[in-house]
Amino acid sequence: MAEPIWVGVRLRPLVNHEIGQEKCLNIEGNEVSIVEDAIDTDRKVAVTSDFDRKSTFAFDVAMDSTDESSPSFISQEKCYEIMGRRMVGHMLQGFNTCLFCYGQTGTGKTTTIMGKAQPKSERGLLMRLVDDVFEEVDKEQSNSGSQVHVVMQMLEVYNEKLKDLLATSDFGPIGPGRSAPKKINIHVHPELGVYLTGAIEAPVKTAADCINAIEYGNAMKAVSATAMNAQSSRGHTVFKLNMVKEGGKDNLSTTSEVCFADLAGRENEKTTQVTGERFVELSFINKSLLYLSGCIQSLGQTAHRRRQTVAGADAMKPKGADMSRFRNSKLTLLLSNALSGNSRTSMIGTLSPAAAHFEESHNTLRFASTVKTIKVQAKAARAVDKDSLVKQLQKEVQQLKLQLEQAREKHDDEDISAISVQLEATTAIVAAQTRDWTHFQQESAELSKKRTKTMESLMAHSSSQVGDCPLPYLANYSEDPHLAFRLVMHVAADGEEHSLGSGPSCNFRLPPSLGVCDVTGYIRNEEGRLLLRPAPLPHSIRRDRPASIEVNGEKLSLEPAELNHLDCVLFGHSTTFYVFLQKVSPEELSEKLRAPYEIDKEEWEVGLTQKVVNSILGEAHGTAGARRPRNPTRTTDRACNARMSLQKLTTKLRCRVIGRLISLGVTTTADTAQIPCIAEVAGGRLASKVKHMKDRKKARLRIASFTAVPR
Ligand SMILES: Nc1ncnc2c1ncn2[C@@H]1O[C@H](COP(=O)(O)OP(=O)(O)OP(=O)(O)O)[C@@H](O)[C@H]1O
Ligand SMILES: [Mg+2]
Incomplete structure (x- = not known):
């Protein structure tokens, strides 16, 4: 039977840079309501259509993690009880199951899925689920005498490229001793669903093995983020755990899969005003999320139409033709099984309560509401006779080889490449189905050793x-x-x-x-x-x-x-x-890293305002004082780096800058339109300098030497 996607939302507390802002969202029971008084008119005006006028949104669950002292507070553990535990049940019943987190950047997607490995109370859904899965696997093995193999994959979709987070060779320049990483391709098998070729499948024997591999993947994300000085993970992270049950009394095999997707945070391209490499990243993120929401909207509409069909006669039509809309991006293709295939799917929309992020939170609420209308048909995996499955797949391989030959004779390049891809995937599926587990595990133990070495060499x-x-x-x-x-x-x-x-x-x-x-x-x-x-x-x-x-x-x-x-x-x-x-201690550390802002914030802001105003005037009048940076990417990177911590400061700064400009008689929109960008970039550049200055004089000197105004 088709089941609606299980949708929850989670409201995190105000974080450091938001403290002092009004809360624009409230949770009661399973409903999220908008606190109208907390939102200024400009923001409300942006929300106009009928649908948007809704001030209350109901979901399967609404999790309030804002106030630890409240009895309704949802801790990491409770979140798992509500959203994660059911996935273990699905897996044991032989269903595929998937959970994805969607929300604006910095709203708690990674905290919810991954959390921290230590202390255990901070663990997110994934690590808690891993513990439970292995407990159940042990029980199953001793009760039924069957063999249960667990295989994991961890990938990142960054700028429409798939990166294997478990790979050990993906570091340093390609050259002697290091080959290019394997290319990962996503295939969709008509019966077996999404299948990846070229990605490492690591068999894991214990929960600790699995958590070590997850930590390796997370460290690899840190390596690439450090290399790019990124302020957050700018790729979608997809984690898959496959459980293959074989043998036992009936000698049949069943496979079920758990998939988690920590989607990169959506950001408004206009308001963030990033440029260069960061802009490219953001465009990729927003584009893939746009395709995802496009898929979800059309799936939602289909669901709506189906409900209107009297007897629901076409409700169960095969959806093969619908796959085309998933092929627009790697993310949608990876999630296609979860959204329209054979899976029991859940989603968590993550929200910030800060009034300044109302539009983004509202977007997430709307998105989550649409997801709630989608129904997915999940079938418990049939115990398959592996021999007949392999025979059927081998037959497919033979047919594809024949088709490839015919296409080659006709010199039909399009067909040749399409069939080759299909052939590669089917051959890989056959290999996976006929794999010798003992040999596979030995290979994987080697890989695990390599991962430990890589971790050591990277100091990870x-x-x-x-x-x-x-x-x-x-x-x-x-x-x-x-x-x-x-x-x-x-x-x-x-x-x-x-x-x-x-x-x-x-x-x-x-x-x-x-x-x-x-x-x-x-x-x-x-x-x-x-x-x-x-x-x-x-x-x-x-x-x-x-x-x-x-x-x-x-x-x-x-x-x-x-x-x-x-x-x-x-x-x-x-x-x-x-x-x-x-x-x-972590608390002391975050205090220490934040402290320098408090040295002479007022003085710093006044100085910076004047500098930015001078620069804008220089730009607007085409005069000097607006020297172009020699390395704009670098400046922008630094701006991005400091942007998060500066959010509170720059809002105030923007008001100061606008106020100062108006007092100088500069009121045209052309001038003021540049302000957020300039303030942000200038703020970022200065902050990266001032941040570490213990000496006020030095800080002032730095401010005085600032002249760059990148566009
Ligand atoms: N439930 C929560 N309770 C307390 N703090 C939270 C919670 N969720 C998130 N935070 C805090 O919010 C900040 C951002 O969280 P996180 O990194 O998980 O966001 P994200 O959505 O993954 O962001 P991005 O899209 O940039 O990767 C962190 O400082 C985190 O500690
Ligand atoms: Mg994250």
């Missing part, structure tokens, strides 16, 4: 281990708490110099990124003092030019510099690490 740690790392160490920084402090370099107190860079021979391997050389610098621990010096640039004519390393915004010369506790070190143009000479 699971978030839980960072605090246990011996001092002193440097750890990567990202605004996304799920990616920060995962890459750690501990410098042993041996007085020796240790090389750091992206080259394979370095003692500490940095993620390859702009400005990071094979050997970027040397670090040594001399009786507890950390000394860092840049390496000479390798291809520079003058051997005295150092590779690019900045400490707290100051470029290092070739001389060794002593690092202090919580100094910020920038390797190349975007790889940021913090120095830890003492143990710091």
